[in-house]
Amino acid sequence: MTALLELEGLTKAYPGVVANDDVSFAIARGGVHALLGENGAGKSTLVKTIYGLVKPDRGRMRLDGYPFAPTEPREARAAGVAMVFQHFSLFDALSVAENVALGMETPPPIRDLARRIRAVSEEYGLPLDPARRVGDLSAGERQRVEIVRCLLQEPRLLIMDEPTSVLTPQEVGILFATLRQLSAQGTSILYISHKLEEIRALCDAATILRGGRVVGGCDPRETSAAELAERMVGAKLSAPKAGGGAPGDTLLRVEALSLPPLSQFGMPLREVSFELRAGEVLGIGGVAGNGQDELLAALSGERLATPGSVVFEGADVSRLGPVARRRAGLLTGPEExxxxxxxPDMTLTENAxxxxxxxxxxxRRGFLDWGRARDFADEVIARFDVRTPGAGVAARSLSGGNLQKFVIGREVLQEPRVLVVNQPTWGVDAAAAGAIRQALLDLAAGGAGVIVVSQDLDELLEISDRFAALNAGRLGTPVPTAELTMERVGLMLGGAHDMEATHA
Amino acid sequence: MIRLERRPTPSRAWGAASPLLAVALTMMAGGLMFAALGKDPVEALRTIFWDPVMGEFAWYFRAQLLVKAAPLVLIAAGLAIGFRAGIWNIGAEGQYIVGAIAGAAAGLAFHPSESVLIFPLMVVCGALGGFLWAMIPAVLKVTLGTNEILVSLMLVYVADNLLASAAVGWLRNPEAVGFPGSRNLAQWEASANPELIAGTGMHWGVVAAVIAVIFAHVLMTRHLMGFHIRLAGQAPRAARFAGVAPARLVLFCLGLSGLLAGLAGLFEVTGPAGQISIDFASGYGFTAIIVAFLGRLNPLGIVAAGLLMAVTYVGGDNAAANLGIPGAAISAFQGMLLFFLLAVDVLSNFRVRVGRGALA
Structure with a gap:
C-alpha cells in the first residue's frame, strides 16, 4: 500500500506549550490508522492541522504526493479530507436532511438530498431516516448523521475523533463494520480513541503521541493493550482495585421516581427505583440523553421530587434542596x-x-471563611494531583482532565455518605481516569455508597459491584457486575437502534 | 485583519485600566462634539472637569459634588448587587420617587409636631416605599415569570404620575395658595436633612451612602449571599447546583436596590430638593445605572464613578450657564461615558490580535 497522506516534521507551538513537536508519519491508502495519546498529547492539534483549522509553525504535509497545506476546512474538504468531531454540530429542531444540507456549500434540493442520504446509509449499513428530526435521535444516530454527511463528499481520508464514546456495544459494531467497508473500498481512516481494545480490533497501524512528540508507531493487532497504554503514558499503569468489603446497610432508596424532562429534548424519568447500600458502587449505564441529567438533578436536589421518592439514610429528602442534602451527606458531581x-470565571478557591x-x-453565621476555602482548594489540588499554578486561577484555564480531577476531588474529600457522579472520567486521560476511579473505589471501601453514571461501559464494568441500565427514562433492575458480559449489557441498554439493519 | 482572542483568565490590569481609558475616549469624543457645536473643546472640558474641582469657585462646587454624588452612589451600590446576579432593576428612578413620597407623606402626617422621632420615621418609610415599589417587579417575576427590566422601567412612569398627583393634590402645601408642591421639608426642623458640616455638602444621605458602600463591599466579598449573587450572575447552572434559590435572589436583589433608592429619594426630598414637587425626579435613578457600570459593579469603584459623574453634572451645569452648551449635549456626554466603557470592556476578556493568524 502506498501512503495517502504524509506528515513531515509538523510543529505547532502555543504560548507556554508545544502542542506538536516534529510530528511525522504516513497514513496508508485504505488503511485504518490509529492516533493514540493522552489528553494534551497533541492529537487534537494534529487533526485540526490536517483539517485546515490550525496552521502549523513548521513542517509540511503531502496528499497523494502533492503538497497539501489547507488554510481552512473548506480546502481540506475539497481535497477529500472529512472529519467527524467528538461533539456533534447538529440542530435539534431540524430534520436529518436539513442538517446535512446546512453543512454543504451548494446543497441540492432536499428531496434529492434525502434520496442520496438514504442511498449512502443503505450502502454503508448506517440506517438513517432523512425526514426524522435530529432532536428525536439517539447519540448513535446523530453520529450517523455526521458520518453520512462526510460520506456524501466521498472522502479519501475520514478523520474520526473519539467516535465510540457515546455508543452502545451494538452501535460500535455497526460503526466498525462501516469503517471496515470504507477501508476495503480504499478510503483511509484516521481513528482517534482512548479505548485500546477497540483500536486493536479495528486499526492496522498506530502512531502514539506523548507530550506533542511521536514516541513510536506499531501494529496494534500485534501489540497488547497494556503495552499500548504504557507507551502512551510512559509509565506502568495499575488497574484500580476494589476494597471488596461486603455491602452494608441501605443508604439511599429511590422509589418510583418520576420527573418531567428538563427541556423540550430532555427525557422524563419514569418510575425509577433502586437501592444503594454502604460500601457499594452502583453503575448506571446508558446512552446519553436517556435521563442521566434528570436523574442527577433529582438526586442532587436541583430538582425536587414527589415526597417519599428519594429516601436518604431513612429520611425523606425528596423535597430538600442541594444545600440540605449536602449537609446530610448526599453529594453529587454533574457531568458538565x-x-x-x-x-468558569471563578477561582479554584471560590469553586471549592x-x-x-x-x-x-x-x-460562620453566613460569612465565608476564604482562608479555609483556600486550604480546602489546596488540599484538593494536592491530593488529586491537579496541575495548576495555584488555587487562585480561574477554573476555565484548567485543562478538562485537571478540572475534572478538581471537581471530583472536591466531592470525595468532603467525605460523603453517598456520592453520585455523572461521567466522572469523560474526556480525561488514562492516568487521571485511573486516579479518579481509584478514589471512587476507596470511598466505597470506606463505607460510603457510590453511584457512577457513565456511558463508558468498560469503566462501569471495571468499578461497579452492580450494574443497571437507564433507557428512555426507565432504570432496569440492577444486576451484579460479575455475572455480566458485554453482549448482555448491550441488550440491557435497550440494544442498538435498528439492530436488524446491521451487516448480518 | 484584527481579531479578538479570548483570554484564559480575565485581565486584571485591563479591568482597572478600562474605566480610565473610557474617560479619556469620552473626553476626546466629547471634545469633538463640543467643537461641532461651535464651542472651544478645551474650554468646555476645562469648565466641566477642572473648574468644579480646582477652579476659582471650587469651594462652592465641591459641596455640590457630595450632594450630587450621594444619591448616585447610594442607588448604584444597590443596583450593582443585582446586576452582578443578572437581575436588572432599571426602575430605580421610580423607587427613588416613591421612597421620597412615602417618607415625605409619613412626616407631613405629623406636621407641625417637632418630635425628634419624625425624621427617623421618615427614613424608615422612605426605605420601605422604595422597597415595596421594587417588590412589584420582583414578585411578578418570581410568580409569573415577567421580565423585571420592563416591569421596573414601566413603574417609573407610574411613579412619575404618582409624584405629579402628590405635588398638585394630596401632598400640596395647604398654605401655598395654589402653588404646586408640598411643604418645604428642609425648612421644617423635624424633617430637615441639613448639612452636617457647613460648606461641605455632607448630609445624612452621604453618611447613608458610605454605610451602603461598606455594607455592599462586605456582602459581596465576605458573605455567602454575595458569593451566591456572583455565582448566579456568572454561571446560573452552577449556582443552582450550589443550592442558590433563584427566587430568593430576585427578591433580595430587587428589594435591597429598591430600599437604597427609596432612601436616596428621602434624603433628597428632605435636603437638597426640600419638597415634593412636579420636577422632583431628576434622573438620578437612571444615571446610577451608568455609575454602577462605570464603577465595575464594585462598591468602591462606584464611589469613584459617582464622584466623577457628579463632576459632569456640576461641571455640565457650569458649562451650560457660562458657555451656553445645551443640556442635551451634556446628557450625550454622560451617555458616551457608558458607551465607551462597555466598548473598552471587551479588552479585559479578549486580547486584540492584529494580522493573520491561525485559528486555535
Missing part, C-alpha cells in the same frame, strides 16, 4: 464541568466553596 460543576462551604466549616 464548566458552568455546572464549576463556575461552591459545594464545600457547609461541610468543610467555611461558614
Amino acid at each position: 464541568r464548566l458552568g455546572h460543576a464549576a463556575a 466553596a461552591l459545594t464545600g462551604a457547609a461541610r468543610k466549616g467555611m461558614l
Whole structure:
C-alpha cells in the first residue's frame, strides 16, 4: 500500500506549550490508522492541522504526493479530507436532511438530498431516516448523521475523533463494520480513541503521541493493550482495585421516581427505583440523553421530587434542596464541568466553596471563611494531583482532565455518605481516569455508597459491584457486575437502534 | 485583519485600566462634539472637569459634588448587587420617587409636631416605599415569570404620575395658595436633612451612602449571599447546583436596590430638593445605572464613578450657564461615558490580535 497522506516534521507551538513537536508519519491508502495519546498529547492539534483549522509553525504535509497545506476546512474538504468531531454540530429542531444540507456549500434540493442520504446509509449499513428530526435521535444516530454527511463528499481520508464514546456495544459494531467497508473500498481512516481494545480490533497501524512528540508507531493487532497504554503514558499503569468489603446497610432508596424532562429534548424519568447500600458502587449505564441529567438533578436536589421518592439514610429528602442534602451527606458531581460543576470565571478557591462551604466549616453565621476555602482548594489540588499554578486561577484555564480531577476531588474529600457522579472520567486521560476511579473505589471501601453514571461501559464494568441500565427514562433492575458480559449489557441498554439493519 | 482572542483568565490590569481609558475616549469624543457645536473643546472640558474641582469657585462646587454624588452612589451600590446576579432593576428612578413620597407623606402626617422621632420615621418609610415599589417587579417575576427590566422601567412612569398627583393634590402645601408642591421639608426642623458640616455638602444621605458602600463591599466579598449573587450572575447552572434559590435572589436583589433608592429619594426630598414637587425626579435613578457600570459593579469603584459623574453634572451645569452648551449635549456626554466603557470592556476578556493568524 502506498501512503495517502504524509506528515513531515509538523510543529505547532502555543504560548507556554508545544502542542506538536516534529510530528511525522504516513497514513496508508485504505488503511485504518490509529492516533493514540493522552489528553494534551497533541492529537487534537494534529487533526485540526490536517483539517485546515490550525496552521502549523513548521513542517509540511503531502496528499497523494502533492503538497497539501489547507488554510481552512473548506480546502481540506475539497481535497477529500472529512472529519467527524467528538461533539456533534447538529440542530435539534431540524430534520436529518436539513442538517446535512446546512453543512454543504451548494446543497441540492432536499428531496434529492434525502434520496442520496438514504442511498449512502443503505450502502454503508448506517440506517438513517432523512425526514426524522435530529432532536428525536439517539447519540448513535446523530453520529450517523455526521458520518453520512462526510460520506456524501466521498472522502479519501475520514478523520474520526473519539467516535465510540457515546455508543452502545451494538452501535460500535455497526460503526466498525462501516469503517471496515470504507477501508476495503480504499478510503483511509484516521481513528482517534482512548479505548485500546477497540483500536486493536479495528486499526492496522498506530502512531502514539506523548507530550506533542511521536514516541513510536506499531501494529496494534500485534501489540497488547497494556503495552499500548504504557507507551502512551510512559509509565506502568495499575488497574484500580476494589476494597471488596461486603455491602452494608441501605443508604439511599429511590422509589418510583418520576420527573418531567428538563427541556423540550430532555427525557422524563419514569418510575425509577433502586437501592444503594454502604460500601457499594452502583453503575448506571446508558446512552446519553436517556435521563442521566434528570436523574442527577433529582438526586442532587436541583430538582425536587414527589415526597417519599428519594429516601436518604431513612429520611425523606425528596423535597430538600442541594444545600440540605449536602449537609446530610448526599453529594453529587454533574457531568458538565464548566458552568455546572464549576463556575468558569471563578477561582479554584471560590469553586471549592461552591459545594464545600457547609461541610468543610467555611461558614460562620453566613460569612465565608476564604482562608479555609483556600486550604480546602489546596488540599484538593494536592491530593488529586491537579496541575495548576495555584488555587487562585480561574477554573476555565484548567485543562478538562485537571478540572475534572478538581471537581471530583472536591466531592470525595468532603467525605460523603453517598456520592453520585455523572461521567466522572469523560474526556480525561488514562492516568487521571485511573486516579479518579481509584478514589471512587476507596470511598466505597470506606463505607460510603457510590453511584457512577457513565456511558463508558468498560469503566462501569471495571468499578461497579452492580450494574443497571437507564433507557428512555426507565432504570432496569440492577444486576451484579460479575455475572455480566458485554453482549448482555448491550441488550440491557435497550440494544442498538435498528439492530436488524446491521451487516448480518 | 484584527481579531479578538479570548483570554484564559480575565485581565486584571485591563479591568482597572478600562474605566480610565473610557474617560479619556469620552473626553476626546466629547471634545469633538463640543467643537461641532461651535464651542472651544478645551474650554468646555476645562469648565466641566477642572473648574468644579480646582477652579476659582471650587469651594462652592465641591459641596455640590457630595450632594450630587450621594444619591448616585447610594442607588448604584444597590443596583450593582443585582446586576452582578443578572437581575436588572432599571426602575430605580421610580423607587427613588416613591421612597421620597412615602417618607415625605409619613412626616407631613405629623406636621407641625417637632418630635425628634419624625425624621427617623421618615427614613424608615422612605426605605420601605422604595422597597415595596421594587417588590412589584420582583414578585411578578418570581410568580409569573415577567421580565423585571420592563416591569421596573414601566413603574417609573407610574411613579412619575404618582409624584405629579402628590405635588398638585394630596401632598400640596395647604398654605401655598395654589402653588404646586408640598411643604418645604428642609425648612421644617423635624424633617430637615441639613448639612452636617457647613460648606461641605455632607448630609445624612452621604453618611447613608458610605454605610451602603461598606455594607455592599462586605456582602459581596465576605458573605455567602454575595458569593451566591456572583455565582448566579456568572454561571446560573452552577449556582443552582450550589443550592442558590433563584427566587430568593430576585427578591433580595430587587428589594435591597429598591430600599437604597427609596432612601436616596428621602434624603433628597428632605435636603437638597426640600419638597415634593412636579420636577422632583431628576434622573438620578437612571444615571446610577451608568455609575454602577462605570464603577465595575464594585462598591468602591462606584464611589469613584459617582464622584466623577457628579463632576459632569456640576461641571455640565457650569458649562451650560457660562458657555451656553445645551443640556442635551451634556446628557450625550454622560451617555458616551457608558458607551465607551462597555466598548473598552471587551479588552479585559479578549486580547486584540492584529494580522493573520491561525485559528486555535
